[in-house]
Amino acid sequence: xxxxxxxxxxxxxxxxxxxxxxxxxxxxxxxxxxxxxxxxxxxxxxxxxxxxxxxxxxxxxxxxxxxxxxxxxxxxxxxxxxxxxxxxxxxxxxxxxxxxxxxxxxxxxxxxxxxxxxxxxxxxxxxxxxxxxxxxxxxxxxxxxxxxxxxxxxxxxxxxxxxxxxxxxxxxxxxxxxxxxxxxxxxxxxxxxxxxxxxxxxxxxxxxxxxxxxxxxxxxxxxxxxxxxxxxxxxxxxxxxxxxxxxxxxxxxxxxxxx
Amino acid sequence: xxxxxxxxxxxxxxxxxxxxxxxxxxxxxxxxxxxxxxxxxxxxxxxxxxxxxxxxxxxxxxxxxxxxxxxxxxxxxxxxxxxxxxxxxxxxxxxxxxxxxxxxxxxxxxxxxxxxxxxxxxxxxxxxxxxxxxxxxxxxxxxxxxxxxxxxxxxxxxxxxxxxxxxxxxxxxxxxxxxxxxxxxxxxxxxxxxxxxxxxxxxxxxxxxxxxxxxxxxxxxxxxxxxxxxxxxxxxxxxxxxxxxxxxxxxxxxxxxxxxxxxxxxxxxxxxxxxxxxxxxxxxxxxxxxxxxxxxxxxxxx
Numbered sequence: 001x002x003x004x005x006x007x008x009x010x011x012x013x014x015x016x017x018x019x020x021x022x023x024x025x026x027x028x029x030x031x032x033x034x035x036x037x038x039x040x041x042x043x044x045x046x047x048x049x050x051x052x053x054x055x056x057x058x059x060x061x062x063x064x065x066x067x068x069x070x071x072x073x074x075x076x077x078x079x080x081x082x083x084x085x086x087x088x089x090x091x092x093x094x095x096x097x098x099x100x101x102x103x104x105x106x107x108x109x110x111x112x113x114x115x116x117x118x119x120x121x122x123x124x125x126x127x128x129x130x131x132x133x134x135x136x137x138x139x140x141x142x143x144x145x146x147x148x149x150x151x152x153x154x155x156x157x158x159x160x161x162x163x164x165x166x167x168x169x170x171x172x173x174x175x176x177x178x179x180x181x182x183x184x185x186x187x188x189x190x191x192x193x194x195x196x197x198x199x200x201x202x203x204x205x206x207x208x209x210x211x212x213x214x215x216x217x218x219x220x221x222x223x224x225x226x227x228x229x230x231x232x233x234x235x236x237x238x239x240x241x242x243x244x245x246x247x248x249x250x251x252x253x254x255x256x257x258x259x
Numbered sequence: 260x261x262x263x264x265x266x267x268x269x270x271x272x273x274x275x276x277x278x279x280x281x282x283x284x285x286x287x288x289x290x291x292x293x294x295x296x297x298x299x300x301x302x303x304x305x306x307x308x309x310x311x312x313x314x315x316x317x318x319x320x321x322x323x324x325x326x327x328x329x330x331x332x333x334x335x336x337x338x339x340x341x342x343x344x345x346x347x348x349x350x351x352x353x354x355x356x357x358x359x360x361x362x363x364x365x366x367x368x369x370x371x372x373x374x375x376x377x378x379x380x381x382x383x384x385x386x387x388x389x390x391x392x393x394x395x396x397x398x399x400x401x402x403x404x405x406x407x408x409x410x411x412x413x414x415x416x417x418x419x420x421x422x423x424x425x426x427x428x429x430x431x432x433x434x435x436x437x438x439x440x441x442x443x444x445x446x447x448x449x450x451x452x453x454x455x456x457x458x459x460x461x462x463x464x465x466x467x468x469x470x471x472x473x474x475x476x477x478x479x480x481x482x483x484x485x486x487x488x489x490x491x492x493x494x495x496x497x498x499x500x501x502x503x504x505x506x507x508x509x510x511x512x513x514x515x516x517x518x519x520x521x522x523x524x525x526x527x528x529x530x531x532x533x534x535x536x537x538x539x540x541x542x543x544x545x546x547x548x549x550x551x552x553x554x555x556x557x558x559x560x561x
Binding site: 010013014017021023024025026027028030031032034036076077079080083084087088091095098101102103104105106107108109110111112113114115116117134135137138141143193196197199200201202203206207214217218221225228229232233235236239240243244246247 | 287288290291293294295297298300301302304305306307308309312355358359362365372374377378379381382383385386387388389390391393394395397398402403404405435438492495496498499502503513516517520532533535536539540543544547
């Protein structure tokens with residue numbers, strides 16, 4: 001194929017893909033800014049996002065869940081991974097296997113089996129949508145693990161730890177003040193993906209009857225379709241923003257790694 | 260491997276002599292205990308509950324009643340539909356996704372095309388299915404963008420396309436997140452294709468066609484098949500998109516599970532969800548182990 005023909009084909013294909021991906025998003029925007037009866041443009045649906053108490057409550061719940069999940073993930077996974085790297089390297093494969101296991105066990109299956117566990121959780125900490133945090137930490141494990149592992153792998157953690165230890169640092173200091181600052185981009189990357197996943201999670205929340213944002217989006221669609229479309233587009237754009245920020249972080253890491 | 264074995268025993272040394280902890284093999288492993296306990300409670304116990312529950316009958320005894328119910332017409336039809344849906348969305352997604360990945364990889368690494376495609380793919384592949392289902396409802400459903408456009412120009416039914424809420428609609432919407440996922444998982448393999456291999460082939464007198472059919476395709480085949488399997492598992496495990504699109508009915512396995520959960524009080528439905536969930540784990544586990552095996556073969560070259 002000649003170069004000109006290839007370049008033309010390439011652009012035609014790219015435009016075709018762009019059209020396919022953009023039309024549904026444009027449709028969301030169109031639907032959410034249109035009055036369903038008069039068909040006139042209106043921003044009522046977008047205003048309702050901030051005013052409708054059901055919606056604001058769901059947004060608050062989802063954001064809190066995202067925050068708690070990130071905290072839980074960081075507290076559980078980061079020290080464990082650093083500890084494995086420094087002291088128990090023979091457990092590396094086991095930890096990796098456990099972290100990637102949620103990819104093989106669908107969220108729907110976890111939900112079906114978690115009734116007994118959640119009976120105890122609700123008994124011990126009360127019945128609140130925020131208890132979903134516990135199972136969400138498991139759901140985000142594969143993605144967070146990969147992000148943190150990439151950071152940790154490019155670091156000579158053992159030497160750093162030995163240096164810190166020989167200067168009298170405790171293991172707590174080693175983990176929080178020596179290793180953690182060095183793998184910060186990976187942790188942040190894992191956190192971003194966790195936020196995006198939690199904000200979009202529907203399976204477990206809806207079948208446990210907790211009103212998180214995606215659940216309310218589906219629920220409200222029957223009464224006020226434009227508002228649910230506005231919420232869908234808004235959450236999608238928010239996730240996009242997070243992942244774009246993530247890609248910038250990634251680039252910075254590649255830069256500093258290349259030097 | 261006996262990696263986890265030392266964890267089982269009690270920890271005698273470190274508690275008494277913390278300074279001597281280093282010399283004990285068991286000492287540092289204790290630090291992993293919180294992680295193991297957490298994963299055990301929130302991942303392993305639910306999975307075991309499903310596996311055991313599938314073999315229980317309504318009185319608490321063990322029986323194969325629920326497993327036999329999987330052979331029922333309803334469950335079999337749902338499984339068949341699920342497999343067809345996963346296969347077609349994975350096949351379409353893999354082919355188109357590989358094409359898009361190739362278009363991206365031939366652009367310079369810093370180009371805008373590449374960055375935009377990666378960002379959009381990341382969002383669409385990883386951000387839950389509810390919004391995507393809604394996006395397509397806003398396109399082809401009642402009062403949708405394309406619906407209105409087509410109704411005004413061609414004169415089609417202005418109430419939306421009826422097949423959106425059936426199998427064809429599901430394939431269409433699933434493809435919308437399968438293509439991006441394919442781009443994400445297949446891009447690294449394409450990037451691993453060394454330009455030197457092409458130069459070597461051309462030096463030996465190969466045409467472009469020969470390079471592709473005899474060098475590049477054979478090298479990429481395991482990665483392509485592996486990614487396609489991942490797409491298959493992804494579609495088979497997906498629930499949100501279908502649930503948001505189809506509020507009633509249960510013609511694929513995940514929706515049948517929803518049905519059995521919400522109508523648990525019905526006679527014979529109790530624990531049937533466990534059997535269906537077990538079926539789902541088995542299918543996904545088989546597909547994912549094939550994927551892991553292919554991944555190992557890929558890493559030999561790319």
